[in-house]
Amino acid sequence: AQTVTQSQPEMSVQEAETVTLSCTYDTSESDYYLFWYKQPPSRQMILVIRQEAYKQQNATENRFSVNFQKAAKSFSLKISDSQLGDAAMYFCAYRPSFSGTYKYIFGTGTRLKVLA
Amino acid sequence: EAGVVQSPRYKIIEKKQPVAFWCNPISGHNTLYWYRQNLGQGPELLIRYENEEAVDDSQLPKDRFSAERLKGVDSTLKIQPAELGDSAVYLCASSLLSYGYTFGSGTRLTVV
Numbered sequence A: 001a002q003t004v005t006q007s008q009p010e011m012s013v014q015e016a017e018t019v020t021l022s023c024t025y026d027t028s029e030s031d032y033y034l035f036w037y038k039q040p041p042s043r044q045m046i047l048v049i050r051q052e053a054y055k056q057q058n059a060t061e062n063r064f065s066v067n068f069q070k071a072a073k074s075f076s077l078k079i080s081d082s083q084l085g086d087a088a089m090y091f092c093a094y095r096p097s098f099s100g101t102y103k104y105i106f107g108t109g110t111r112l113k114v115l116a
Numbered sequence B: 001e002a003g004v005v006q007s008p009r010y011k012i013i014e015k016k017q018p019v020a021f022w023c024n025p026i027s028g029h030n031t032l033y034w035y036r037q038n039l040g041q042g043p044e045l046l047i048r049y050e051n052e053e054a055v056d057d058s059q060l061p062k063d064r065f066s067a068e069r070l071k072g073v074d075s076t077l078k079i080q081p082a083e084l085g086d087s088a089v090y091l092c093a094s095s096l097l098s099y100g101y102t103f104g105s106g107t108r109l110t111v112v
Helices: none
Strands: A003-004 A010-014 A019-021 A023-027 A032-039 A046-052 A064-069 A076-078 A090-094 A110-115 B006-007 B010-013 B019-024 B031-037 B044-048 B053-056 B065-069 B075-079 B090-095 B106-109
Touching: A003 A090, A010 A019, A019 A110, A023 A076, A032 A064, A032 A076, A046 A076, A064 A110, A076 A090, B006 B090, B010 B019, B019 B090, B019 B106, B031 B075, B044 B065, B044 B075, B075 B090
Parallel strands: A010 A110, B010 B106
Antiparallel strands: A003 A023, A019 A076, A032 A046, A032 A090, A064 A076, A090 A110, B006 B019, B019 B075, B031 B044, B031 B090, B044 B053, B065 B075, B090 B106
16 A cells, blocks of 8 residues: 655745745555645645656655655655745645556645744 | 636534535546545545446445435535534536546635
């Protein structure tokens, strides 16, 4: 069974600094997708970044980038130039890529605090 | 484009009472999902619809939970009777094919 593990329940970062959130996963599949979602107090899950496992290049979206290590099954999120609006729960998620299975497996989340 | 709309935002009920949640997905999204998120946890899938057909409901506690998706658009998730352990956030999401989900803001249910 696939699992997603986020070992950091809470992280803090000073405004304008860089922080890295960790995520590991377990799967026997070779092709899949990985995601980072942000959940602010409004509760809506917002897609931050997405990575296809077949792509070696790490995904980047403005201040957000990932370090995808397929062999190690590691998928960390780096937030550069942290802003107060980045404070939220961050969830790592896995999804197999084969057709017909769109079920996401989520980790338990990391609460990010941004200090002014 | 309007997002995924859920109502109500909050619901407080006494145990053994029924409760229903409503979800309006993004127009044209054929796949709809209901997730439950317990406090301090990530969301877990309850049921997935492809158009009006429930294609994955293996995690839905069928003794008390039911769901329907009318004409392949709006969906309703019902709990009857509610138990204390049902307190959670119920998230609805929709997607077009396999690209990615769009989530609603969820309904926070408190059973007292």
